[in-house]
Amino acid sequence: MTPLISISQLNKSYGASNVISDINLSVHPGQILGLVGPNGAGKTTCLQAMLGLVDYQGDIDILGFNPRKQREKMLEQVAYIADVAVLPKWLKVHQSLEYLAGIHPRFNRDKAIELLAKTNIKLESKVKHLSKGMITQLHLALILAIDAKVLILDEPTLGLDILTRRQFYTHLLEDFYNDDKCIIVTTHQIEEIEHILTHVAFIQAGKLVLNESTDKIKERFQLVAVTHENVAQASALKPLFSNSLMGINMMLFDNQSGDDLQPLGQVSVPSLADIFVGVLAKEAI
Numbered sequence: 001m002t003p004l005i006s007i008s009q010l011n012k013s014y015g016a017s018n019v020i021s022d023i024n025l026s027v028h029p030g031q032i033l034g035l036v037g038p039n040g041a042g043k044t045t046c047l048q049a050m051l052g053l054v055d056y057q058g059d060i061d062i063l064g065f066n067p068r069k070q071r072e073k074m075l076e077q078v079a080y081i082a083d084v085a086v087l088p089k090w091l092k093v094h095q096s097l098e099y100l101a102g103i104h105p106r107f108n109r110d111k112a113i114e115l116l117a118k119t120n121i122k123l124e125s126k127v128k129h130l131s132k133g134m135i136t137q138l139h140l141a142l143i144l145a146i147d148a149k150v151l152i153l154d155e156p157t158l159g160l161d162i163l164t165r166r167q168f169y170t171h172l173l174e175d176f177y178n179d180d181k182c183i184i185v186t187t188h189q190i191e192e193i194e195h196i197l198t199h200v201a202f203i204q205a206g207k208l209v210l211n212e213s214t215d216k217i218k219e220r221f222q223l224v225a226v227t228h229e230n231v232a233q234a235s236a237l238k239p240l241f242s243n244s245l246m247g248i249n250m251m252l253f254d255n256q257s258g259d260d261l262q263p264l265g266q267v268s269v270p271s272l273a274d275i276f277v278g279v280l281a282k283e284a285i
């Protein structure tokens with residue numbers, strides 16, 4: 001299957017500092033990829049390079065387009081939500097729909113109205129009278145109403161309350177996603193999106209330190225509540241991290257056989273947040 005996004009040997013520096021180093025990444029139709037990393041890891045820079053907003057070294061191919069050289073054509077099929085929503089304050093909501101309908105060939109005005117009907121936003125309201133969260137919701141409705149093959153979301157739910165954040169991801173699956181499309185999403189609230197991700201890429205200091213399907217990740221990593229008498233034996237198996245809480249030692253293992261782990265304590269599937277902490281701690285050594 002041809003990937004929708006293909007990135008090879010991506011490098012980006014600002015002055016003397018290299019903020020992206022040798023990133024290789026492919027995203028296929030049907031994939032929802034979470035790009036996860038600590039502050040300053042290079043997530044936004046990576047997305048900006050993919051959108052042709054900054055120059056870079058290496059190759060990026062999105063739907064057969066070069067983001068720097070064919071940006072306009074590419075953006076007909078790529079929708080993007082930046083972490084800062086910028087809509088003019090004087091604009092009325094219905095005017096924003098008309099504006100987008102005028103400039104974007106794949107914008108579906110009826111779909112945007114349908115999405116807005118699920119919020120408290122009135123078509124007659126001015127942007128300056130909407131709350132911060134409502135502005136973000138409006139922005140999301142506009143973007144989700146674009147029939148794009150590739151959707152790039154940079155911290156899309158920043159500033160939204162927990163209910164609205166959950167609604168957003170539900171709408172994303174119900175109203176946007178299908179097997180022909182792909183989504184890349186960055187967020188710090190990994191626990192809120194892990195159930196929708198098909199793939200995860202961890203980025204640290206500009207490098208990809210893990211790039212796997214969520215199915216593989218669940219096979220690969222195991223969390224063990226190690227009983228007191230087995231701590232020394234478990235530590236010898238070199239866990240990615242070990243955390244002692246109320247007398248229970250939680251240890252995270254990568255690629256360790258179940259036969260070795262079962263006798264040490266109760267084995268469970270770790271959350272992506274646990275794996276993130278473990279992988280980053282290992283890389284930092």
Ligand SMILES: Nc1ncnc2c1ncn2[C@@H]1O[C@H](COP(=O)(O)OP(=O)(O)OP(=O)(O)O)[C@@H](O)[C@H]1O
Nearest residue numbers: 014015019037038039040041042043044045046188
């Ligand atoms: N225009 C710029 N000029 C110089 N350095 C920059 C510029 N933009 C980003 N950087 C640097 O590049 C690095 C990566 O920044 P980036 O915004 O991509 O990180 P991020 O992973 O998105 O972080 P966060 O989660 O905090 O949003 C940081 O060290 C940042 O200071």
